[in-house]
Amino acid sequence: MSRISGVFALLRAQKRCALIPYITAGDPDPELTVPLMHALVDAGADIIELGVPFSDPMADGPIIQRAGERALAQGVGLRHVLQLVQTFRKNDKTTPVVLMGYANPIEALGIEAFASLASGAGVDGVITVDYPPEEAGQFIQAVKRVGIDPVFLLSPTTPSERCNLILKQASGFIYYVSLRGVTGASNFDIEDVKTQIGIIRSRTELPVGVGFGIRDPEAAAEVAVFADAVIIGSRLVAEVEAAGKDSVRRLAELLRKFRQAVDAVTRQV
Amino acid sequence: MQHYDLPDASGHFGIYGGIFVAETLMQALERLRSEYAFYRNDPEFMAELAFDLKHYVGRPSPIYPATRWSDHLGGARIYLKREDLNHTGAHKINNTVGQALLAKRLGKSRIIAETGAGQHGVASATVAARLGLECVVYMGAEDIKRQESNVYRMRLLGATVVPVTSGSRTLKDALNEAMRDWVANVDQTFYIIGTVAGPHPYPMMVRDFQAVIGKESKIQMQELVGRQPDVLIACVGGGSNAMGLFYPYIENESVRLVGVEAGGEGIDSGRHAASISAGRPGVLHGNRTYLMQDEEGQIIETHSISAGLDYPGVGPEHAWLHDIGRAEYVTVTDDEALAAFHALCQFEGIIPALESSHALAYAARLAPMMSRDKILLVNLSGRGDKDMATVAARSGIKL
Numbered sequence: 001m002s003r004i005s006g007v008f009a010l011l012r013a014q015k016r017c018a019l020i021p022y023i024t025a026g027d028p029d030p031e032l033t034v035p036l037m038h039a040l041v042d043a044g045a046d047i048i049e050l051g052v053p054f055s056d057p058m059a060d061g062p063i064i065q066r067a068g069e070r071a072l073a074q075g076v077g078l079r080h081v082l083q084l085v086q087t088f089r090k091n092d093k094t095t096p097v098v099l100m101g102y103a104n105p106i107e108a109l110g111i112e113a114f115a116s117l118a119s120g121a122g123v124d125g126v127i128t129v130d131y132p133p134e135e136a137g138q139f140i141q142a143v144k145r146v147g148i149d150p151v152f153l154l155s156p157t158t159p160s161e162r163c164n165l166i167l168k169q170a171s172g173f174i175y176y177v178s179l180r181g182v183t184g185a186s187n188f189d190i191e192d193v194k195t196q197i198g199i200i201r202s203r204t205e206l207p208v209g210v211g212f213g214i215r216d217p218e219a220a221a222e223v224a225v226f227a228d229a230v231i232i233g234s235r236l237v238a239e240v241e242a243a244g245k246d247s248v249r250r251l252a253e254l255l256r257k258f259r260q261a262v263d264a265v266t267r268q269v
Numbered sequence: 270m271q272h273y274d275l276p277d278a279s280g281h282f283g284i285y286g287g288i289f290v291a292e293t294l295m296q297a298l299e300r301l302r303s304e305y306a307f308y309r310n311d312p313e314f315m316a317e318l319a320f321d322l323k324h325y326v327g328r329p330s331p332i333y334p335a336t337r338w339s340d341h342l343g344g345a346r347i348y349l350k351r352e353d354l355n356h357t358g359a360h361k362i363n364n365t366v367g368q369a370l371l372a373k374r375l376g377k378s379r380i381i382a383e384t385g386a387g388q389h390g391v392a393s394a395t396v397a398a399r400l401g402l403e404c405v406v407y408m409g410a411e412d413i414k415r416q417e418s419n420v421y422r423m424r425l426l427g428a429t430v431v432p433v434t435s436g437s438r439t440l441k442d443a444l445n446e447a448m449r450d451w452v453a454n455v456d457q458t459f460y461i462i463g464t465v466a467g468p469h470p471y472p473m474m475v476r477d478f479q480a481v482i483g484k485e486s487k488i489q490m491q492e493l494v495g496r497q498p499d500v501l502i503a504c505v506g507g508g509s510n511a512m513g514l515f516y517p518y519i520e521n522e523s524v525r526l527v528g529v530e531a532g533g534e535g536i537d538s539g540r541h542a543a544s545i546s547a548g549r550p551g552v553l554h555g556n557r558t559y560l561m562q563d564e565e566g567q568i569i570e571t572h573s574i575s576a577g578l579d580y581p582g583v584g585p586e587h588a589w590l591h592d593i594g595r596a597e598y599v600t601v602t603d604d605e606a607l608a609a610f611h612a613l614c615q616f617e618g619i620i621p622a623l624e625s626s627h628a629l630a631y632a633a634r635l636a637p638m639m640s641r642d643k644i645l646l647v648n649l650s651g652r653g654d655k656d657m658a659t660v661a662a663r664s665g666i667k668l
Binding site: 053054055056057058059060061062065069072077078079102103104105106107108109129130131132134135152153154155156157158159162166177180181182185 | 279287288289290291292293294295296297435436441442445448449452453454455456549550551552553554555560562564565566567568569
């Protein structure tokens with residue numbers, strides 16, 4: 001069982017919802033990435049989602065775009081991100097790390113080389129925003145072979161037949177995009193998300209996480225009632241942007257509020 | 270060459286092309302694919318398109334023998350396909366007219382577009398005005414500075430021009446921003462991509478709409494000189510004018526196809542936009558193709574004197590034609606393009622776009638090496654009015 005499945009199995013037994021914070025690797029400073037990851041775990045993160053900086057982040061809103069630009073300005077690319085994960089693993093052997101990024105840096109490194117380096121570094125899952133399953137055959141095989149879960153997105157616009165195709169390829173968990181838009185947008189409708197999650201659940205045993213546009217602990221709590229995981233990205237990255245060198249303390253403080261809100265709800269799962 | 274019928278059903282030209290986008294857009298692309306598959310064979314749609322091309326765009330565009338310039342250069346005779354004479358002054362409108370008709374049939378109320386030099390933005394704003402559609406054009410802040418007059422034209426036509434300040438602030442970033450808009454407004458919005466790149470079916474669809482250039486050329490060359498040219502030459506940024514000219518000739522292997530990439534300050538300088546000549550395959554903007562990228566797969570900033578060629582990728586079909594050896598890709602520097610720009614002004618009384626000047630510059634290099642009975646057909650893809658400020662500044666003149 002992968003670290004990701006293990007975490008979800010444990011949380012399911014405890015009837016708790018997973019909390020997955022996202023930060024962009026290398027932001028605000030590559031020296032702070034590993035301390036930030038540990039601080040997030042201390043503050044209640046069950047899984048860490050680590051953004052891989054890319055020059056052309058087509059699916060990201062302005063907050064995560066700027067984080068990527070700050071990281072790239074300091075020379076942080078995919079190889080560096082893998083080194084950061086390896087460093088994190090020295091002191092944390094249990095918290096799953098999921099990379100989120102785009103296809104080109106992976107292809108530039110080489111799909112097989114990426115799979116082997118990522119597995120060696122202790123990566124547990126990979127979300128590649130612009131790799132739909134139709135184009136990702138070789139990639140899916142390569143990462144699965146080394147025990148890494150390819151995590152796929154489902155969106156409000158995914159029709160039911162495609163949904164089945166994606167569920168067949170996915171492992172680890174399903175990432176449900178709560179809105180039509182880029183990361184950090186703010187127009188999601190909780191009732192609509194709830195209905196969609198119900199439909200996805202009827203088709204898969206995989207845990208279902210919800211992300212994009214969850215801006216405050218209250219929204220996280222609403223989602224935690226029915227989802228297996230709540231993913232918080234832009235809100236945290238905005239905090240890093242504002243806090244700069246003080247990010248470690250302030251991010252932990254902020255994530256604790258999300259943790260409390262998520263744990264306080266009565267779940268209907 | 271055997272029958273050429275690419276892309277395949279999933280949008281691939283060999284290993285190139287495909288669909289590499291966020292999940293939210295997959296359904297919109299599938300719908301576009303199936304609707305376009307229907308309309309490209311629908312007589313009513315094709316008749317409406319033909320009417321618009323004739324009466325609104327002003328097609329067919331003539332082919333003109335550049336006699337005095339050819340005499341001056343010596344060697345092969347140069348003919349120009351005059352896309353600069355189209356309404357709005359470039360080939361871009363062939364495509365926007367087609368996509369706008371499709372947008373209307375798909376019931377979309379809003380169109381978005383990206384633009385580099387502004388020609389595609391103007392062509393999109395133009396068709397939007399005509400059909401009464403809302404139009405938003407994304408343009409790099411850097412390009413807005415170099416192409417002020419086109420920005421004003423778009424505004425006159427009722428479009429909203431949104432400056433893009435992320436990344437390198439040029440065409441690639443405008444494309445990213447247009448994609449983000451599309452993800453957020455996918456239900457009511459039609460994205461008119463301006464070149465033969467992007468996710469399937471765009472490379473095929475834009476090629477089909479631009480293929481009118483090559484189809485007309487075949488007929489016109491036969492009428493004018495009784496045979497087909499020996500070489501076709503066109504500039505390649507994303508590659509839509511080149512693909513439009515080349516496509517109907519692909520199976521006719523006696524015709525050489527030459528795509529001219531922007532060599533900027535020279536390939537060795539690193540300041541250029543020659544993705545096929547100096548790049549590597551990768552994934553960007555929804556398709557796999559040759560890209561200008563660093564070792565880590567980050568897209569690198571490109572440079573060209575012409576904003577329309579200043580793009581780090583290239584249409585996937587060009588990547589494929591390159592790999593199979595059916596088309597050749599060469600580079601021309603900023604300085605060579607400028608020299609050709611001035612030559613055409615001087616010898617033929619035609620002010621070409623800086624983009625098209627790259628194709629002209631290669632013709633000027635090639636013609637003297639070929640005999641007088643050979644024929645070069647150059648796609649004069651746009652007129653140079655938009656480039657007045659850039660060219661003047663190069664000569665130390667402030668307009």
